[in-house]
Amino acid sequence: MYPLTLSRFTLTSCLGSGLEATRRALADGRSGLTHWRVDDSGFDTFVGRVPALSDMRLPQPWADWECRNNRLAYLALHQDDFADCVARAALRYGARRVGVFIGTTTSGIRETEDAFARRDADGALPACFRYRHAHAGFAVADFVRSVLGLKGPATVISTACSSSAKVFPAAARMIASGTIDAAVVGGVDTLCGTTLFGFRSLELLAQTPCQPFDVDRTGLSLGEAGAFVLLERAAGAAAPDDVLLLGAGESSDAYHMSTPHPEGLGARLAIESALASARLSAQDIDYVNLHGTGTRTNDPAEDKAVTGLLGLRVPCSSTKGVTGHALGAAGAVEAIVSALAVQMRILPGGVTTQRQDPALHCNFLRAPQTGRVRRVLSNSFGFGGTNCALLIGAAAA
Amino acid sequence: MSDPARASMWLRGIGVCGSHLHTWPSVRVILRGEGPLPAQAAPIPLCSRLPAAERRRASKVVNLAMGAGLEAATSAGLDMATLPTVFATSSADGENCHAICTALASKDPSDHLLSPTRFHNSVTNAAAGYWAIAMGAMAPSTTLTTYDGCFAAALLEAQGALATGTQDVLVTVFDAPYPEPLHSKRPIVSSLGVALALSAHAGPGRLARFRLGLTDDAADRMGFTGLEAIRCGSPPGRGLVLLERIARGHHGIVRLDYLDDLRLAIDIEPA
Numbered sequence: 001m002y003p004l005t006l007s008r009f010t011l012t013s014c015l016g017s018g019l020e021a022t023r024r025a026l027a028d029g030r031s032g033l034t035h036w037r038v039d040d041s042g043f044d045t046f047v048g049r050v051p052a053l054s055d056m057r058l059p060q061p062w063a064d065w066e067c068r069n070n071r072l073a074y075l076a077l078h079q080d081d082f083a084d085c086v087a088r089a090a091l092r093y094g095a096r097r098v099g100v101f102i103g104t105t106t107s108g109i110r111e112t113e114d115a116f117a118r119r120d121a122d123g124a125l126p127a128c129f130r131y132r133h134a135h136a137g138f139a140v141a142d143f144v145r146s147v148l149g150l151k152g153p154a155t156v157i158s159t160a161c162s163s164s165a166k167v168f169p170a171a172a173r174m175i176a177s178g179t180i181d182a183a184v185v186g187g188v189d190t191l192c193g194t195t196l197f198g199f200r201s202l203e204l205l206a207q208t209p210c211q212p213f214d215v216d217r218t219g220l221s222l223g224e225a226g227a228f229v230l231l232e233r234a235a236g237a238a239a240p241d242d243v244l245l246l247g248a249g250e251s252s253d254a255y256h257m258s259t260p261h262p263e264g265l266g267a268r269l270a271i272e273s274a275l276a277s278a279r280l281s282a283q284d285i286d287y288v289n290l291h292g293t294g295t296r297t298n299d300p301a302e303d304k305a306v307t308g309l310l311g312l313r314v315p316c317s318s319t320k321g322v323t324g325h326a327l328g329a330a331g332a333v334e335a336i337v338s339a340l341a342v343q344m345r346i347l348p349g350g351v352t353t354q355r356q357d358p359a360l361h362c363n364f365l366r367a368p369q370t371g372r373v374r375r376v377l378s379n380s381f382g383f384g385g386t387n388c389a390l391l392i393g394a395a396a397a
Numbered sequence: 398m399s400d401p402a403r404a405s406m407w408l409r410g411i412g413v414c415g416s417h418l419h420t421w422p423s424v425r426v427i428l429r430g431e432g433p434l435p436a437q438a439a440p441i442p443l444c445s446r447l448p449a450a451e452r453r454r455a456s457k458v459v460n461l462a463m464g465a466g467l468e469a470a471t472s473a474g475l476d477m478a479t480l481p482t483v484f485a486t487s488s489a490d491g492e493n494c495h496a497i498c499t500a501l502a503s504k505d506p507s508d509h510l511l512s513p514t515r516f517h518n519s520v521t522n523a524a525a526g527y528w529a530i531a532m533g534a535m536a537p538s539t540t541l542t543t544y545d546g547c548f549a550a551a552l553l554e555a556q557g558a559l560a561t562g563t564q565d566v567l568v569t570v571f572d573a574p575y576p577e578p579l580h581s582k583r584p585i586v587s588s589l590g591v592a593l594a595l596s597a598h599a600g601p602g603r604l605a606r607f608r609l610g611l612t613d614d615a616a617d618r619m620g621f622t623g624l625e626a627i628r629c630g631s632p633p634g635r636g637l638v639l640l641e642r643i644a645r646g647h648h649g650i651v652r653l654d655y656l657d658d659l660r661l662a663i664d665i666e667p668a
Binding site for chain 1: 526544
């Protein structure tokens with residue numbers, strides 16, 4: 001089942017459109033978070049916004065799909081020659097043999113929020129509101145499949161903040177079962193009222209840029225991002241720069257709907273399962289890209305899972321302070337950050353963190369470091385107690 | 398069928414929970430044409446397996462999914478604590494979504510703060526989360542959303558799991574109507590959860606053997622108008638053509654709606 005090659009990937013986030021902007025930010029240790037005063041509530045927070053989305057409109061053939069989430073998908077697909085690479089893969093394998101697996105939590109629900117504010121006297125939604133093309137959870141995968149001209153299986157995985165990590169093993173299973181030969185996997189999530197006010201209500205939104213693993217951390221910073229990867233079976237002779245999906249593991253906390261298991265047991269199970277799927281052991285891991293949201297309860301649970309399994313020495317950081325927490329897109333964002341870490345020989349820094357919480361024991365990097373990175377563990381956990389761990393690594397260990 | 402994805406899976410148990418169709422033994426009678434489809438919608442029973450705190454917070458769609466999944470897994474004799482699960486729903490908790498959008502549209506900013514339960518119930522995987530808590534299940538679980546193709550997408554995901562080392566998997570597809578005004582934009586006609594317990598291996602008590610493929614052929618329909626309305630009016634209903642074949646003991650290929658330009662073909666054979 002593993003390894004699979006990440007034969008092309010691209011990321012559009014608050015750091016910019018395409019990989020080069022992301023590479024520069026990771027190397028420079030720059031955060032893309034910006035201040036945002038939430039309309040009429042007087043609440044200040046920091047978010048990772050993609051400013052280009054506000055004035056952008058989808059080209060005419062896709063006009064029915066107009067919504068912020070699909071705009072972000074379209075923008076991201078057209079960076080780094082990604083769409084062209086997928087077109088070549090579709091020619092190689094046949095368009096029906098390339099699947100689409102996208103993670104999202106809120107899809108185009110922002111359109112619905114706006115439409116509710118414009119209900120008519122009878123309470124009906126505006127005629128122009130299109131449920132299937134905007135609101136529906138599946139809309140983003142349907143849209144991506146259509147834009148890329150693919151004809152194969154497609155789904156959205158919507159498991160909160162693990163969504164676009166779980167698209168990787170789901171695609172791997174479908175490739176292994178013989179239904180497809182390659183897959184476009186990824187995550188797309190955009191800022192909307194549901195998540196902004198939802199996390200605000202839970203008092204989980206920081207009023208400063210989020211500070212994962214910091215002693216003074218007060219919560220998360222939301223972000224929006226579109227991240228895509230073309231996954232194919234690993235070819236016989238891999239190029240030196242090739243990055244592979246080495247393994248993945250999934251589990252459930254079975255503990256609480258919005259609080260992680262305090263000992264990180266579910267997270268630990270997912271990491272153990274990922275290592276087993278890759279036939280790797282704990283000492284093979286060079287860097288951990290933590291889920292690290294910066295909330296009071298999430299970080300200690302993850303710290304226990306990571307240090308319990310991997311020990312205290314392996315370098316770790318959370319890049320949520322760099323990109324913001326892109327929720328359903330976070331898993332794919334961080335898989336790509338992990339792939340860039342391997343290619344760039346860089347250990348990304350948790351650059352917004354000032355002072356590590358003395359109660360948290362992992363080897364947390366606050367600034368980027370250069371170094372050999374061959375195998376990366378990337379963690380993603382979410383509401384409902386869903387956990388997914390990915391192992392990303394170099395073709396030649 | 399055009400695809401070589403022909404690994405087999407075996408059906409071990411069926412569960413049905415809903416406002417018009419409820420419990421497999423009674424649905425089987427209806428699908429065989431031996432009993433009437435209830436004209437009135439019945440309330441969805443609360444799932445007794447949830448701890449008290451979660452039972453208070455669980456919504457209708459969670460109870461639909463739990464009811465269907467519990468019946469299928471129990472009849473298959475599977476240990477729910479170790480059973481991997483696949484959930485699929487097109488719209489998740491529509492009543493909760495309505496409440497959130499209504500609150501956010503209020504001109505009074507104090508209405509914009511959502512209750513914690515309201516917010517955590519908004520995730521598409523809420524049913525999976527409640528299921529895991531109720532069953533103490535730490536096994537892998539995923540939640541798909543594939544518009545009207547949820548049933549087919551969930552079976553393809555199950556096939557992938559069973560082809561790569563998973564022994565048994567519980568597939569649960571559920572949806573319920575939105576309140577207005579969303580109902581007019583996305584009409585779902587019936588509250589329904591349908592669950593299938595599936596296994597990678599033959600063995601005692603198997604109800605049928607499935608092999609999946611993709612096809613251009615049109616989807617099969619239900620012969621009876623009332624059942625056809627539920628089939629094409631709800632994503633879990635898309636699976637009724639499969640359940641009808643099982644109920645009647647018929648074998649051969651049945652086609653389910655999946656994507657606009659693709660259907661799922663299931664070759665049903667005796668177990």
